[in-house]
Amino acid sequence: xxxxxxxxxxxxxxxxxxxxxxxxxxxxxxxxxxxxxxxxxxxxxxxxxxxxxxxxxxxxxxxxxxxxxxxxxxxxxxxxxxxxxxxxxxxxxxxxxxxxxxxxxxxxxxxxxxxxxxxxxxxxxxxxxxxxxxxxxxxxxxxxxxxxxxxxxxxxxxxxxxxxxxxxxxxxxxxxxxxxxxxxxxxxxxxxxxxxxxxxxxxxxxxxxxxxxxxxxxxxxxxxxxxxxxxxxxxxxxxxxxxxxxxxxxxxxxxxxxxxxxxxxxxxxxxxxxxxxxxxxxxxxxxxxxxxxxxxxxxxxxxxxxxxxxxxxxxxxxxxxxxxxxxxxxxxxxxxxxxxxxxxxxxxxxxxxxxxxxxxxxxxxxxxxxxxxxxxxxxxxxxxxxxxxxxxxxxxxx
Amino acid sequence: xxxxxxxxxxxxxxxxxxxxxxxxxxxxxxxxxxxxxxxxxxxxxxxxxxxxxxxxxxxxxxxxxxxxxxxxxxxxxxxxxxxxxxxxxxxxxxxxxxxxxxxxxxxxxxxxxxxxxxxxxxxxxxxxxxxxxxxxxxxxxxxxxxxxxxxxxxxxxxxxxxxxxxxxxxxxxxxxxxxxxxxxxxxxxxxxxxxxxxxxxxxxxxxxxxxxxxxxxxxxxxxxxxxxxxxxxxxxxxxxxxxxxxxxxxxxxxxxxxxxxxxxxxxxxxxxxxxxxxxxxxxxxxxxxxxxxxxxxxxxxxxxxxxxxxxxxxxxxxxxxxxxxxxxxxxxxxxxxxxxxxxxxxxxxxxxxxxxxxxxxxxxxxxxxxxxxxxxxxxxxxxxxxxxxxxxxxxxxx
Numbered sequence: 001x002x003x004x005x006x007x008x009x010x011x012x013x014x015x016x017x018x019x020x021x022x023x024x025x026x027x028x029x030x031x032x033x034x035x036x037x038x039x040x041x042x043x044x045x046x047x048x049x050x051x052x053x054x055x056x057x058x059x060x061x062x063x064x065x066x067x068x069x070x071x072x073x074x075x076x077x078x079x080x081x082x083x084x085x086x087x088x089x090x091x092x093x094x095x096x097x098x099x100x101x102x103x104x105x106x107x108x109x110x111x112x113x114x115x116x117x118x119x120x121x122x123x124x125x126x127x128x129x130x131x132x133x134x135x136x137x138x139x140x141x142x143x144x145x146x147x148x149x150x151x152x153x154x155x156x157x158x159x160x161x162x163x164x165x166x167x168x169x170x171x172x173x174x175x176x177x178x179x180x181x182x183x184x185x186x187x188x189x190x191x192x193x194x195x196x197x198x199x200x201x202x203x204x205x206x207x208x209x210x211x212x213x214x215x216x217x218x219x220x221x222x223x224x225x226x227x228x229x230x231x232x233x234x235x236x237x238x239x240x241x242x243x244x245x246x247x248x249x250x251x252x253x254x255x256x257x258x259x260x261x262x263x264x265x266x267x268x269x270x271x272x273x274x275x276x277x278x279x280x281x282x283x284x285x286x287x288x289x290x291x292x293x294x295x296x297x298x299x300x301x302x303x304x305x306x307x308x309x310x311x312x313x314x315x316x317x318x319x320x321x322x323x324x325x326x327x328x329x330x331x332x333x334x335x336x337x338x339x340x341x342x343x344x345x346x347x348x349x350x351x352x353x354x355x356x357x358x359x360x361x362x363x364x365x366x367x368x369x370x371x372x373x374x375x376x377x378x379x380x381x382x383x384x385x386x387x388x389x390x391x392x393x394x395x396x397x398x
Numbered sequence: 399x400x401x402x403x404x405x406x407x408x409x410x411x412x413x414x415x416x417x418x419x420x421x422x423x424x425x426x427x428x429x430x431x432x433x434x435x436x437x438x439x440x441x442x443x444x445x446x447x448x449x450x451x452x453x454x455x456x457x458x459x460x461x462x463x464x465x466x467x468x469x470x471x472x473x474x475x476x477x478x479x480x481x482x483x484x485x486x487x488x489x490x491x492x493x494x495x496x497x498x499x500x501x502x503x504x505x506x507x508x509x510x511x512x513x514x515x516x517x518x519x520x521x522x523x524x525x526x527x528x529x530x531x532x533x534x535x536x537x538x539x540x541x542x543x544x545x546x547x548x549x550x551x552x553x554x555x556x557x558x559x560x561x562x563x564x565x566x567x568x569x570x571x572x573x574x575x576x577x578x579x580x581x582x583x584x585x586x587x588x589x590x591x592x593x594x595x596x597x598x599x600x601x602x603x604x605x606x607x608x609x610x611x612x613x614x615x616x617x618x619x620x621x622x623x624x625x626x627x628x629x630x631x632x633x634x635x636x637x638x639x640x641x642x643x644x645x646x647x648x649x650x651x652x653x654x655x656x657x658x659x660x661x662x663x664x665x666x667x668x669x670x671x672x673x674x675x676x677x678x679x680x681x682x683x684x685x686x687x688x689x690x691x692x693x694x695x696x697x698x699x700x701x702x703x704x705x706x707x708x709x710x711x712x713x714x715x716x717x718x719x720x721x722x723x724x725x726x727x728x729x730x731x732x733x734x735x736x737x738x739x740x741x742x743x744x745x746x747x748x749x750x751x752x753x754x755x756x757x758x759x760x761x762x763x764x765x766x767x768x769x770x771x772x773x774x775x776x777x778x779x780x781x782x783x784x785x786x787x788x789x790x791x792x793x794x795x796x
Contacts, residue, residue, distance in 0.1 A: 010655075011517070011569075011601065011602055011603050011656065012517075012569060012601065012602065013516060013517060013659060014515065014516060014517055014518055014519045014522075014541070014569075015519055016515065016516075017515065017516040017517070017659050017662075017663065020659060020662040020663070044470060044471050045470075047465075047466035047469070047470055050465060050466065050469045050470075052461055052465030052466075052469065053461075055461055055465070055469065056457075056458060056461035056462060056465075059454075059457040059458070059461060060454060060457070060458055063450055063451075063453055063454035063457060064454060067445075067448060067450030067453070067454075068445035068448065068450075069644075070644055071445070071448045071450065071453065071642035071643070071644040071645065072442060072443075072445055072448075072642070072643060072644050073442050073638075073643045073644065074644060106504055106646075106668045106672075107668050107669055109666075109667070109668050109669045110667065110668040113666065113667045113668065117412065117414065117415065117540060118411060118412060118414075118415040119409070119410075119411060119412055119415070120412055121412045121413055124412075135666075135669075138665065138666040139666045139667070141666070142515060142663065142666050142667075143412070171409075171410060171412075203409065203410065204409055204410065205409050240471075244469035244470070245469070245470060245471045246467075246468055246469040246470050246471065246472060246672060246673035246674050247469065247672055247674060248504075248668060248669070248670070248671070248672040257408075258409065261411060261415050261418060264415075264418040265415065265418070265540065267536065268507075268511060268533075268536040268537045268539070268540050269507070269508065269511045269537070269540075269667070270504040270505050270507050270508040270511065270646060270668070271505055271507045271533075271646070272646070273646070274504075274644060274645055274646040274672055274675050275644035276644050276645060276675065277672050277674065277675060
């Protein structure tokens with residue numbers, strides 16, 4: 001037999017790659033693509049909110065008028081008019097953000113990868129919320145940190161918990177203050193002020209990841225920590241939830257010294273975010289489109305959130321609790337301590353209902369009696385039916 | 399003074415980030431954007447080759463007929479029809495490539511980053527050509543390898559040099575067999591066979607990076623090493639040089655076991671390459687467009703390459719030598735040993751001519767009397783004028 005008929009040899013992998021394991025959840029959730037499954041598992045925005053016709057007109061205008069620039073290599077930092085638009089957008093409440101503080105990224109996920117690359121060393125402490133965004137854990141883990149969980153309560157991260165003992169040697173603190181994935185919690189104004197104050201003297205950056213900030217149902221956003229400490233907060237934003245995720249356009253706002261290093265890291269990572277998609281985003285938003293578009297997304301999600309809260313109220317047995325989000329895409333459910341949501345998921349999928357178990361959102365010690373529900377892609381009648389089935393399964397375990 | 403008035407604090411950076419330094423070349427080359435500069439420095443394809451109208455029609459069709467899919471999150475592996483198209487394209491010369499062996503990347507640069515992530519540990523040996531592609535050095539360096547230079551001659555990498563001593567402990571061998579950046583060299587068929595044979599028993603992957611393979615001026619491509627050892631070669635491809643780089647669509651073809659790890663690493667890096675740009679590429683190429691389009695690019699570059707070779711012949715003094723590329727975008731020039739091309743660049747820029755000094759393309763010991771010339775974006779008359787000025791500067795130093 002010729003050796004080319006052999007299967008691939010066992011090549012030696014990096015330590016970080018050896019730690020990567022297949023996700024049990026992902027295997028279970030693969031079945032949720034069947035149309036009969038009522039899926040509360042998705043973190044996907046509703047395609048009903050994508051401004052497809054505006055994007056179509058933008059793409060056409062760009063490829064007609066400026067194809068050579070839109071299809072050529074471009075600056076690692078990003079499309080200058082888009083960077084300026086973002087800087088202006090965030091120059092509120094007295095903060096002055098410069099375009100030189102803005103780096104365009106290939107989705108907000110890339111921002112997490114670049115921050116890990118530039119800040120995290122093996123075994124260096126990284127502070128995260130309890131629980132925290134799973135995608136951030138995946139990104140940072142490639143740089144092999146030691147996670148330290150910052151205590152939280154129903155309002156989110158507790159600033160007083162950031163003692164010198166807890167934060168010693170940390171390379172960064174990662175938080176989602178607005179409608180956190182997975183809990184849907186919003187950090188109150190007093191805690192934002194305390195955390196921004198903390199950032200001003202901390203020897204490491206506080207990262208304010210904010211993909212959901214525009215989705216507050218009342219249209220009354222709280223000030224960002226960036227506006228409170230513009231030279232000390234690293235702010236991550238995204239167009240995925242307010243325009244469309246398939247374009248993969250996000251951004252980092254940070255002090256120039258850090259942007260300089262992040263640009264070098266990004267150049268080594270993908271040279272630059274696609275010139276064409278950056279221009280589409282700018283073309284669509286430059287005349288104030290988001291100001292009329294985002295309220296329509298808020299209304300859709302607010303109604304579906306209300307449908308889910310009503311269904312939870314109607315069906316869930318005593319001993320089950322959940323939060324009432326003021327925005328975003330998620331509800332966080334606490335089950336009685338003896339119920340493992342991973343096992344519950346298997347039973348739920350057999351009943352054509354899906355959700356994401358809470359365990360993987362914890363960096364270290366996990367609370368396995370928790371789960372995340374998303375309501376954004378499910379119509380109200382199906383939400384009612386899905387929650388009803390889920391409640392029946394839980395009731396049978398109490 | 400309020401602390402928020404202070405400049406950003408000095409945050410502790412990762413070891414890999416501290417090693418990043420600003421490029422002296424980049425600083426010098428910033429001035430080359432002035433229109434009076436004749437720049438042979440670019441690695442950019444000519445925008446005259448971008449099929450803008452076809453892309454415009456494709457973008458329009460996609461956003462009219464399938465906006466929900468084109469604008470939504472999508473699979474990390476990439477757009478399935480595009481993966482199938484690539485697998486079929488490479489199933490030649492008896493090799494059978496499966497779509498499951500194909501991962502779509504955000505440009506070929508991301509392929510290098512992902513391979514570094516998955517294969518390279520601090521201080522582990524990485525084998526590279528002498529000289530090698532600068533962008534690959536940038537990507538791999540983020541994972542802190544120890545570079546080992548594989549000896550080359552005017553035909554490229556010398557397979558016999560891959561002794562057990564030289565390759566001990568290596569995690570990968572990186573090579574560009576077609577019209578290498580920076581030398582323009584093409585690896586002969588016998589060496590390809592020898593290297594493919596080497597790959598079949600090596601305990602590490604041989605990476606065949608092939609952004610320029612389609613650009614052979616005679617239209618007589620040599621077989622890829624992938625076709626000779628489809629289960630043992632990792633092949634990188636790109637649409638940047640045959641369609642347009644601004645879309646950032648490249649791909650990795652590798653054994654499924656490695657693809658599986660690369661997919662996990664990519665998920666942590668940017669979730670997926672933009673759904674929309676992948677669909678544009680597929681829409682443009684699916685009916686055989688490249689078969690008529692690529693020959694027009696070849697012809698343009700062949701003519702400009704001929705103009706550059708004629709000018710070098712006409713103006714360069716004794717003691718200067720260069721290769722005669724059979725394809726691609728670059729000519730590699732050897733100067734007399736006493737001439738440092740970095741210093742020459744400063745003088746050349748003062749005369750409104752630019753090129754890239756050869757030094758940074760060497761992983762370890764550099765040959766500073768080398769330089770890279772690109773002819774693809776400069777019309778023949780300007781090529782003649784630019785080479786004439788450059789030759790005069792060199793002549794003055796001999």
